[in-house]
Amino acid sequence: MSRLKQITEAVRDAGSLGVADLAELTGASEMTIRRDLEVLAAQGVLERYRGGARSLLLRGSEPPFALRSDENMDAKRRIAATVASLITDGESVVLDSGTTCLEVARLLHDRRLTIMPLSLHAVNALSSSSTLTLLVPGGRPRPGELALTGPLTLASLQALRFDTAVIGCCGLSAEHGLTAYDLEDASVKRTAITSARRVIAAVDASKLDRTALAHVAPVSSLDAVVTDAADFEPLASAGVTVVTA
Numbered sequence: 001m002s003r004l005k006q007i008t009e010a011v012r013d014a015g016s017l018g019v020a021d022l023a024e025l026t027g028a029s030e031m032t033i034r035r036d037l038e039v040l041a042a043q044g045v046l047e048r049y050r051g052g053a054r055s056l057l058l059r060g061s062e063p064p065f066a067l068r069s070d071e072n073m074d075a076k077r078r079i080a081a082t083v084a085s086l087i088t089d090g091e092s093v094v095l096d097s098g099t100t101c102l103e104v105a106r107l108l109h110d111r112r113l114t115i116m117p118l119s120l121h122a123v124n125a126l127s128s129s130s131t132l133t134l135l136v137p138g139g140r141p142r143p144g145e146l147a148l149t150g151p152l153t154l155a156s157l158q159a160l161r162f163d164t165a166v167i168g169c170c171g172l173s174a175e176h177g178l179t180a181y182d183l184e185d186a187s188v189k190r191t192a193i194t195s196a197r198r199v200i201a202a203v204d205a206s207k208l209d210r211t212a213l214a215h216v217a218p219v220s221s222l223d224a225v226v227t228d229a230a231d232f233e234p235l236a237s238a239g240v241t242v243v244t245a
Contacts, residue, residue: 097147098168165196171210186214
């Protein structure tokens with residue numbers, strides 16, 4: 001676990017913590033902790049006060065994109081490579097928001113595909129490609145996340161039919177299915193799933209058996225789950241095709 005994530009989770013769980021407590025917890029110097037707190041405050045994760053910090057995250061909320069972007073990067077890249085290998089040139093693809101799907105976007109940059117990304121991060125990653133057809137949906141980008149949401153995004157999805165939807169998630173379990181923290185994001189994911197002939201979920205091990213606030217879809221709506229998890233028996237028992245990365 002990265003030190004920034006460790007600090008974020010400790011402050012969120014406690015509500016507030018002092019610099020000395022965080023230094024003892026992480027084994028870092030108090031000067032390093034102060035610098036870390038400045039970084040996290042700039043990302044909107046916490047609020048500084050003299051000698052410590054208090055959390056601005058609810059226990060059930062998703063950490064900011066900037067904090068998640070470096071987490072489990074090796075696993076995310078393996079998952080992205082496996083997802084990319086399942087997509088055939090000539091396909092039309094709707095690509096979800098999130099850090100793992102951004103890695104998928106980077107790997108699809110030079111492919112002969114038609115792609116509609118659902119985040120401005122992925123739009124930017126694909127915009128210089130000379131080989132693919134890039135479709136940019138309407139919508140309102142969520143701050144930091146830059147995921148596109150709202151009625152314009154839904155209308156863009158409803159107007160098209162894709163060969164494949166690549167979907168990220170905040171949680172996935174056999175019992176509760178695919179879940180997300182943000183209600184509008186959940187609605188976009190649902191619509192992307194219904195607009196595609198095939199649905200591939202890209203899920204790193206930390207998301208399995210986790211349940212977030214908003215239900216997106218049951219596992220029966222997924223054609224495949226690509227994951228780095230070693231234990232995926234509950235999904236397999238539910239009839240889900242699991243591809244390991």
